[in-house]
Amino acid sequence: MAPVAMEIRDHVAVIELNNPPVNALSIPVLVGLKAQLEAAQGDARVRAIVITGSKGKFSGGFDITQLKARTEGKPVANMADFNVVLNGLVEAGAKPTVAAIDNLALGGGLEVAMACNARVATPGAQLGLPELQLGVIPGFGGTQRLPRLVGVPKAVHMMLQSKPVAAEEARTLGLVDAIAPRDGLLAAAIKLATDIADKRAPRTMAFYKTDKLPDSPAAAKQMLATARKGAKRVQSVMPHPSLCLDAIEAGLAKGAEEGLAVEQESFAKAVASPACRGLVHFFFASRSTAAVPGVTDVGLVPRPPKCVGVIGGGLMGSGIATACILNGVHVMLKEINQTFLDAGMARVKANLSSNVKKGRMTQEKADAIFGLCHPTLTYGDFAKVDMAIEAVIENLDLKQRIFADLEAACRPECILSTNTSTIDITKVGGKMKNPERIVGAHFFSPAHVMQLFEIIRTDATPPQVLLDTLSLSKQIKKTPVVVGNCTGFAVNRVFFPYTMSACLLLDLGCDPYAIDNAIKMFGMPMGPFRLGDLVGHDVGVHVGQNFIHDFPNRVYQSHIIPALLEAKRLGEKSGRGFYTYDAKRNATPDPEGIARLVAESRAAARQSLPPGAGAPGGPLHALTQEDIVEMIFFPVVNEACRCLAENVVVRAGDLDVAAVLGMGFPPFRGGIVHWADQIGAARIAGRLREWSTRYGGLYQPCPYLEDCAVQGRRLADGPAAGPDRSKL
Numbered sequence: 001m002a003p004v005a006m007e008i009r010d011h012v013a014v015i016e017l018n019n020p021p022v023n024a025l026s027i028p029v030l031v032g033l034k035a036q037l038e039a040a041q042g043d044a045r046v047r048a049i050v051i052t053g054s055k056g057k058f059s060g061g062f063d064i065t066q067l068k069a070r071t072e073g074k075p076v077a078n079m080a081d082f083n084v085v086l087n088g089l090v091e092a093g094a095k096p097t098v099a100a101i102d103n104l105a106l107g108g109g110l111e112v113a114m115a116c117n118a119r120v121a122t123p124g125a126q127l128g129l130p131e132l133q134l135g136v137i138p139g140f141g142g143t144q145r146l147p148r149l150v151g152v153p154k155a156v157h158m159m160l161q162s163k164p165v166a167a168e169e170a171r172t173l174g175l176v177d178a179i180a181p182r183d184g185l186l187a188a189a190i191k192l193a194t195d196i197a198d199k200r201a202p203r204t205m206a207f208y209k210t211d212k213l214p215d216s217p218a219a220a221k222q223m224l225a226t227a228r229k230g231a232k233r234v235q236s237v238m239p240h241p242s243l244c245l246d247a248i249e250a251g252l253a254k255g256a257e258e259g260l261a262v263e264q265e266s267f268a269k270a271v272a273s274p275a276c277r278g279l280v281h282f283f284f285a286s287r288s289t290a291a292v293p294g295v296t297d298v299g300l301v302p303r304p305p306k307c308v309g310v311i312g313g314g315l316m317g318s319g320i321a322t323a324c325i326l327n328g329v330h331v332m333l334k335e336i337n338q339t340f341l342d343a344g345m346a347r348v349k350a351n352l353s354s355n356v357k358k359g360r361m362t363q364e365k366a367d368a369i370f371g372l373c374h375p376t377l378t379y380g381d382f383a384k385v386d387m388a389i390e391a392v393i394e395n396l397d398l399k400q401r402i403f404a405d406l407e408a409a410c411r412p413e414c415i416l417s418t419n420t421s422t423i424d425i426t427k428v429g430g431k432m433k434n435p436e437r438i439v440g441a442h443f444f445s446p447a448h449v450m451q452l453f454e455i456i457r458t459d460a461t462p463p464q465v466l467l468d469t470l471s472l473s474k475q476i477k478k479t480p481v482v483v484g485n486c487t488g489f490a491v492n493r494v495f496f497p498y499t500m501s502a503c504l505l506l507d508l509g510c511d512p513y514a515i516d517n518a519i520k521m522f523g524m525p526m527g528p529f530r531l532g533d534l535v536g537h538d539v540g541v542h543v544g545q546n547f548i549h550d551f552p553n554r555v556y557q558s559h560i561i562p563a564l565l566e567a568k569r570l571g572e573k574s575g576r577g578f579y580t581y582d583a584k585r586n587a588t589p590d591p592e593g594i595a596r597l598v599a600e601s602r603a604a605a606r607q608s609l610p611p612g613a614g615a616p617g618g619p620l621h622a623l624t625q626e627d628i629v630e631m632i633f634f635p636v637v638n639e640a641c642r643c644l645a646e647n648v649v650v651r652a653g654d655l656d657v658a659a660v661l662g663m664g665f666p667p668f669r670g671g672i673v674h675w676a677d678q679i680g681a682a683r684i685a686g687r688l689r690e691w692s693t694r695y696g697g698l699y700q701p702c703p704y705l706e707d708c709a710v711q712g713r714r715l716a717d718g719p720a721a722g723p724d725r726s727k728l
Contacts (some may be wrong), residue, residue: 004032013040022060023053037089050192052100061107063572086115096196100189121167128164135276139267143247148209220252229435237398240270278670285653288321302471305386313344317391322351325372379409382577387415417441436460452661453478491662497635502528503558518628522668529578533571554697560601637676645704652716680710
């Protein structure tokens with residue numbers, strides 16, 4: 001079928017976009033749309049035009065594979081001149097146009113719809129301009145038409161926050177002219193188009209509307225002032241919000257035609273930015289993690305779990321239960337006594353109540369969802385579960401007993417999984433008759449909020465088990481990353497040097513709050529010491545022991561964290577750690593409170609570090625933000641390289657997704673491996689080599705990183721054919 005088709009109904013040309021699944025505006029679609037518009041405008045039988053989409057969707061926007069190619073420097077067609085089509089054939093052509101919007105009109109799809117003289121949408125249809133999520137700005141006139149249709153404040157919010165609106169709100173705003181049921185959408189659009197042609201309804205050209213614009217350039221500048229402040233704060237690393245505002249302001253001050261010219265210039269600048277490259281890379285990487293060779297490509301049929309058994313109703317278990325029932329999956333929540341069970345069910349109810357308070361659902365709906373969670377004190381009902389997820393404390397003996405019980409209570413085809421974050425899953429299944437049944441299902445806390453879902457396999461894990469676990473991730477709207485069974489799995493494994501490097505810098509004399517600030521300026525949600533306070537330093541020590549035991553030659557053991565524990569400064573949970581916390585958990589630096597502990601840790605470090613270790617790269621007061629970032633993140637890159645060499649993950653992009661969703665690595669940097677490739681393996685290996693001579697094995701570059709440095713290869717390309725030297 002042609003990407004764009006046309007038929008004439010009652011003297012109205014109905015032009016239909018046909019590019020499943022979301023009718024993306026690919027080059028063939030844009031070329032076809034232009035051709036059909038020209039044909040309709042030139043056909044004497046046609047009095048008006050309706051543009052719609054096939055298979056229940058208008059358009060999800062511009063084909064971003066073209067954007068990806070452009071960020072990678074590949075040749076692509078320049079479609080900037082499509083604005084001539086929108087301005088001349090759609091908006092101001094001889095015959096009026098109406099957009100019939102079913103389900104969604106996003107990005108370029110909404111820009112096409114806004115160029116039409118009117119819009120009819122189905123109930124609940126989503127309309128928005130989410131381009132800034134990919135580091136670009138609207139490029140088909142969106143920065144000019146949206147402010148003229150909905151007003152400047154709302155348009156700025158919709159673009160900068162990438163927030164769509166439903167058809168009902170769009171109708172109130174003036175973005176949609178009418179709402180019609182799906183089965184009557186086309187008829188309503190045809191009637192409106194005919195009415196406009198017959199002058200029974202007004203013909204609007206959004207490009208030239210002024211009634212919702214400020215009275216003067218000064219008023220426009222004032223209206224954009226708040227947004228400008230926020231955009232300026234991130235402009236050095238994310239220029240696209242400022243570029244978007246430039247285009248909007250130019251249109252307000254000098255007219256839509258000048259604004260459109262600035263939009264095109266700004267779009268080109270945004271596409272060329274590292275932020276766009278990073279965000280586009282992350283977008284595609286996050287949509288590739290569920291493709292697992294030998295699992296999803298061998299013809300197996302997924303069996304989505306309908307009922308999940310969760311063992312343990314603590315913070316993690318109740319979060320997992322909440323994630324399941326929010327998406328229609330029944331849960332059997334098991335605890336060891338009634339008190340714990342009641343507490344677990346109360347946590348689930350509290351999670352749902354939070355959604356009610358935030359206006360995300362009604363109390364009636366929350367009650368219905370809560371009804372999907374069934375409490376139990378025995379394994380009697382586990383014969384009906386399709387998947388069991390153990391979420392108890394990190395105690396190996398306890399976990400082994402649980403899995404022996406689960407193996408006896410559950411059906412042979414039931415998936416048996418552990419949420420452990422630190423224990424080898426083959427050890428967890430050590431007392432099972434069929435240990436190959438066990439799989440890791442590692443959620444991140446809070447489980448009903450955090451998007452990442454690590455699925456850990458062993459060499460014996462059946463492909464069907466992995467496929468069904470991947471199916472659960474899709475059901476509960478998580479992003480899965482399939483990981484090999486190793487210490488720390490993906491996120492914790494790659495990031496264990498993160499805090500260790502920060503502690504080394506502290507021991508060398510760096511201010512911990514300066515370190516946190518440098519890492520936050522890099523784009524992380526918080527620095528390593530603030531993160532340690534959030535997680536709890538007791539938890540950090542417990543997890544860290546696994547790496548000290550398994551990787552003794554590449555760790556740094558500072559005295560600062562044990563000293564905090566001894567002083568009962570556990571972090572947020574105790575009201576003080578590196579920071580102090582008020583009743584609302586607001587953090588305040590406490591240099592006086594930790595001064596003695598820091599001094600003692602530095603004194604101990606002087607005894608253990610090589611003579612003359614000194615500061616990295618010179619006197620400590622001369623360290624730049626870049627120095628701090630590199631010393632903390634380059635060893636993280638190094639560990640990511642080991643994971644790639646050991647085939648811990650399917651592809652490098654999986655580590656990028658895990659870093660962003662699991663650790664808060666800034667998405668505009670694309671992920672840990674993507675960011676490293678922008679710097680280059682040679683520089684990273686060279687700095688690590690220099691630091692390793694001063695500070696030891698934590699910084700010793702691994703063979704895979706060294707190979708890439710010598711050969712000039714990208715880290716993301718994966719190991720070249722040959723023996724794995726990563727463990728040398």
